[in-house]
Amino acid sequence: MxxxxxxxxxxxxxxxxxxxxxxxxxxxxxxxxxxxxxxxxxxxxxxxxxxxxxxxxxxxxxxxxxxxxxxNSAARALTLGRFHVLGVVMFDLSAHGNARTLAAISRAAQAAGYSVNIVCAEAQTEDAVQQAVRQLTDQAVDGLVVIEAQILDRPGFSVSTGVPVVVADGDPEHRFPAVDTDQAAGASAATQHLLDLGHRTVWHVGGPQDSYAARRRAAAWHATLKAAGAPVPALELGDWTAESGHRIGKVLAARPEVTAVFAANDHMALGLMLALREAGRRVPQDVSVVGFDDVPESAYFGPPLSTVRQDFEEVGRQCVALLLNQIDSHGGARTNQVITVSPELVVRASSGPCPGAARA
Incomplete structure (x- = not known):
């Protein structure tokens, strides 16, 4: 004591x-x-x-x-000359394709021993993009993936980063190494599928025209109809939402000559099919519908939706592989390399023979 x-x-x-x-x-x-x-x-x-x-x-x-x-990440960076961190610049986290691509990039980066930092730019402007890039490079990243940047359409636009850059779906001039889904092949397959079912022509509910993917899908739809000698209806423009598909669907449902519609994404196809049902037009007996993306819910639409499946997992893997190649080569890799990922047409119950062809 x-x-x-x-x-x-x-x-x-x-x-x-x-x-x-x-x-x-x-x-x-x-x-x-x-x-x-x-x-x-x-x-x-x-x-x-x-x-x-x-x-x-x-x-x-x-x-x-x-x-x-x-x-010790700082010591590791000094030893290896890198931080094992990749940056991702995005513009719309709510878009299905962007979210799926980001998830795939994160998985591929993790498998390669890298972590991922993400910045969602406030707008598709040069200042907003440069600010997002600076924010990421200030955090010490080894390279950047930019997902669907429409501003890359602008002549003369450049990204000053000091680190390698890879673009996912959005660099028509191929100024950077890029990974692109073959949007044209997917849209052409969807349109041709409906023509092969006997439909005289195919209407298109397109995405917003500031979208590189939407423009490529619309251009391929138009080219496929022209190549087949089919009439080309006026392009209807939505905004990727089911609400816009429903709004356009009400207009198309009132036109008896409409027997086949290709929607630029599955959410607009969902709204379109609701409008057709509300107007008493059956899918696919009266109107066939094909979407794009193959969202997980599309197999459970009423009826299950025929659509174009994008391989987002492969896009993510290729983005990371291409970026790591740039990093490992210290800028010596090809600066204009483009990897194209093929989509797949998935035929379900929402597409069928043209009503007139069925009766014949």
């Missing part, structure tokens, strides 16, 4: 929270000791090197998890 009547060891043997909080973080030497390997091996694993046996790598990773080992 001390002079206060308390056990002497009460404060000696039990370190308080402050003392516990000062515990030294685990080092590479600690990990090496627990895993039974050299510190050099731990360094190779921590830096994502490939020259480590899988069994040894797992031992090191397990030791890291047990010890709560955290890599």
């Amino acid at each position: 001390d002079h206060r009547g308390k056990p002497v060891d009460a404060e000696v043997d039990r370190p308080g929270p402050a003392a516990e909080g000062k515990r030294r973080p685990a080092s590479q030497a600690d990990v090496a000791s627990l895993a039974g390997v050299s510190s050099q091996t731990v360094s190779r694993v921590a830096n994502g090197r490939s020259n480590v046996e899988p069994e040894t790598r797992e031992k090191v990773l397990s030791a890291m998890r047990i010890l709560g080992y955290q890599r």
